[in-house]
Amino acid sequence: xxxxxxxxxxxxxxxxxxxxxxxxxxxxxxxxxxxxxxxxxxxxxxxxxxxxxxxxxxxxxxxxxxxxxxxxxxxxxxxxxxxxxxxxxxxxxxxxxxxxxxxxxxxxxxxxxxxxxxxxxxxxxxxxxxxxxxxxxxxxxxxxxxxxxxxxxxxxxxxxxxxxxxxxxxxxxxxxxxxxxxxxxxxxxxxxxxxxxxxxxxxxxxxxxxxxxxxxxxxxxxxxxxxxxxxxxxxxxxxxxxxxxxxxxxxxxxxxxxxxxxxxxxxxxxxxxxxxxxxxxxxxxxxxxxxxxxxxxxxxxxxxxxxx
Amino acid sequence: xxxxxxxxxxxxxxxxxxxxxxxxxxxxxxxxxxxxxxxxxxxxxxxxxxxxxxxxxxxxxxxxxxxxxxxxxxxxxxxxxxxxxxxxxxxxxxxxxxxxxxxxxxxxxxxxxxxxxxxxxxxxxxxxxxxxxxxxxxxxxxxxxxxxxxxxxxxxxxxxxxxxxxxxxxxxxxxxx
Numbered sequence: 491x492x493x494x495x496x497x498x499x500x501x502x503x504x505x506x507x508x509x510x511x512x513x514x515x516x517x518x519x520x521x522x523x524x525x526x527x528x529x530x531x532x533x534x535x536x537x538x539x540x541x542x543x544x545x546x547x548x549x550x551x552x553x554x555x556x557x558x559x560x561x562x563x564x565x566x567x568x569x570x571x572x573x574x575x576x577x578x579x580x581x582x583x584x585x586x587x588x589x590x591x592x593x594x595x596x597x598x599x600x601x602x603x604x605x606x607x608x609x610x611x612x613x614x615x616x617x618x619x620x621x622x623x624x625x626x627x628x629x630x631x632x633x634x635x636x637x638x639x640x641x642x643x644x645x646x647x648x649x650x651x652x653x654x655x656x657x658x659x660x661x662x663x664x665x666x667x668x669x670x671x672x673x674x675x676x677x678x679x680x681x682x683x684x685x686x687x688x689x690x691x692x693x694x695x696x697x698x699x700x701x702x703x704x705x706x707x708x709x710x711x712x713x714x715x716x717x718x719x720x721x722x723x724x725x726x727x728x729x730x731x732x733x734x735x736x737x738x739x740x741x742x743x744x745x746x747x748x749x750x751x752x753x754x755x756x757x758x759x760x761x762x763x764x765x766x767x768x769x770x771x772x773x774x775x776x777x778x779x780x781x782x783x784x785x786x787x788x789x790x791x792x793x794x795x796x797x798x
Numbered sequence: 799x800x801x802x803x804x805x806x807x808x809x810x811x812x813x814x815x816x817x818x819x820x821x822x823x824x825x826x827x828x829x830x831x832x833x834x835x836x837x838x839x840x841x842x843x844x845x846x847x848x849x850x851x852x853x854x855x856x857x858x859x860x861x862x863x864x865x866x867x868x869x870x871x872x873x874x875x876x877x878x879x880x881x882x883x884x885x886x887x888x889x890x891x892x893x894x895x896x897x898x899x900x901x902x903x904x905x906x907x908x909x910x911x912x913x914x915x916x917x918x919x920x921x922x923x924x925x926x927x928x929x930x931x932x933x934x935x936x937x938x939x940x941x942x943x944x945x946x947x948x949x950x951x952x953x954x955x956x957x958x959x960x961x962x963x964x965x966x967x968x969x970x971x972x973x974x975x
Contacts, residue, residue, distance in 0.1 A: 564958040684899040694923025
């Protein structure tokens, strides 16, 4: 057997490492140009904000469908619209309410605008990307669901979500977990039925259907009534596209929507880094252990010589 | 909304001028009252005073689109239904499905590639958008219970009335999350 000296080992190691790195980067390059773009027949909801009257029937329907705790105030109590949390922001989703309606007074608009907030069910969800226990799943039907038995309560998804949706059961001292809208996946969506809020809405503010059909419908509505809408379907491209999309008659940045999220899914910002993690975790320990053993080999041999 | 309201106001003004003449001829047509109970779950049925509304609406087409044979008021509809296409039935429920977004409803839309009215409202949406749209523009009643009183099941659904949550001693954490 050919004796392996330190120099040739290092050479081989470097060449191997370079080859692995090259394969790694070429894979990333391919992945970088291709976005998943969502399941082809996934369902979605088109929300026409011009139609919402702020009756909060959707909130009541969500509460009953999801078996959520009793609310602090009745669902027909409009005083919740005046509630503000820190920073003067309107109320947001909580462990007790997976959807909330917000009220916006818009200058020049005759009536206040009401906006329903819930999980937007991204095509490529940031919560899913960020979750290290893989609790999240994007189903082919379009819902972003999660396994609460796996959730360790680290709240990384709350930080990752560009829409500030996942809430946390702070009220549970022993097993706090993430809580959010699952598009009624368990009880409705997987059987082909619309979410409870959609069905309950008296104004049919929300249209349920295949995401690709809803997009056509959204653009049709804008072109039919160009004066009634701003020419933007929020959620069509934001963060790689979302299952819930919105039409509005006032610019989206005036009613609390983040219009600077870009069109790249959040995962594309961390893909390269995440692609490196398995390599670093598996190859590096072996490689450097090898280096370490090799560098100590002479000393070990010397010690052996001394003993004999 | 703004444009639509203007149009409606214009129509209302026009209607006030022509009402004495027009109301007589319209009142003869259509039912006196209609019981709208197909969706009564949390609310009592609505007794819709059709005769009164025919006197208030500027044209049958305002609610019935093209189905009564009159020219539709929406210019988008008029592109095809210029002179009005009289339908076999003019009842809301015969065109607007009370099972909107059900699997059958979605399959029906998907299965017909020629279908133009893909986003046609369901019955509940059609009622509310039409009623509330006009009532808002013309100053009619707009509260939920102005048209239909809520029943006991409805009170439970909304956690209201005798099902209202007990007032909290402190609600000072501002919603949190």
